[in-house]
Amino acid sequence: MSAGATTPFERRTLHLLPLALQAEDLSLVSWLGSALAACAGFLPVQDSPLPLDRAWIDHSLGQCSSNLIVDALIERSGGRADEEWTLAITAADLCAPGRQFVFGEAALGGSWAVVSLARLHAADSDEPADIIRSRVLTESLHELGHLAGLAHCEQPGCVMVRAALPTDVDRKDAEFCPACRLSLTIALAPEPHHH
Numbered sequence: 001m002s003a004g005a006t007t008p009f010e011r012r013t014l015h016l017l018p019l020a021l022q023a024e025d026l027s028l029v030s031w032l033g034s035a036l037a038a039c040a041g042f043l044p045v046q047d048s049p050l051p052l053d054r055a056w057i058d059h060s061l062g063q064c065s066s067n068l069i070v071d072a073l074i075e076r077s078g079g080r081a082d083e084e085w086t087l088a089i090t091a092a093d094l095c096a097p098g099r100q101f102v103f104g105e106a107a108l109g110g111s112w113a114v115v116s117l118a119r120l121h122a123a124d125s126d127e128p129a130d131i132i133r134s135r136v137l138t139e140s141l142h143e144l145g146h147l148a149g150l151a152h153c154e155q156p157g158c159v160m161v162r163a164a165l166p167t168d169v170d171r172k173d174a175e176f177c178p179a180c181r182l183s184l185t186i187a188l189a190p191e192p193h194h195h
């Protein structure tokens with residue numbers, strides 16, 4: 001692996017925001033920060049935990065709307081610079097229009113994303129913690145790819161392939177395929193008119 005291969009995000013600041021998480025999941029958040037630093041070059045910062053806002057709950061489904069969460073996070077961003085991204089990690093079960101559940105959501109080309117732990121466990125098995133961690137990392141990197149403006153990819157194994165089930169996540173790597181990596185490089189390149 002070349003030296004540049006581990007830093008597609010060029011030491012970009014990434015805030016990790018625990019959102020409606022149990023205390024025992026906070027160690028997962030700090031692990032995720034280190035893992036995203038190691039595999040993608042982010043500079044992780046852990047934000048103070050936020051509770052669940054009842055306004056996000058879709059009462060007919062008993063789930064939280066991922067759209068409403070991302071919108072609320074953008075609204076309370078408090079002037080955080082656009083180049084500083086924030087990934088919320090939540091235990092809340094997320095729904096989105098037309099989907100029974102989603103692993104996460106990102107404002108495409110924006111600065112705010114959310115990833116949920118709720119559906120990353122295969123329902124009928126007692127899976128080891130490292131499998132869950134690896135799925136959280138993969139789906140987090142997927143949402144961060146969307147923040148960079150990447151769409152879904154068809155290349156088997158690429159992190160930007162859309163996953164519907166936890167086992168789909170296991171078939172992906174926490175890595176971008178060459179085409180997505182090229183798109184990332186172009187998308188994240190500094191604008192020429194800036195110093």
Ligand SMILES: [Zn+2]
Binds near residue numbers: 146152162
């Ligand atoms: Zn996606």
Ligand SMILES: [Zn+2]
Binds near residue numbers: 176178
């Ligand atoms: Zn790809």
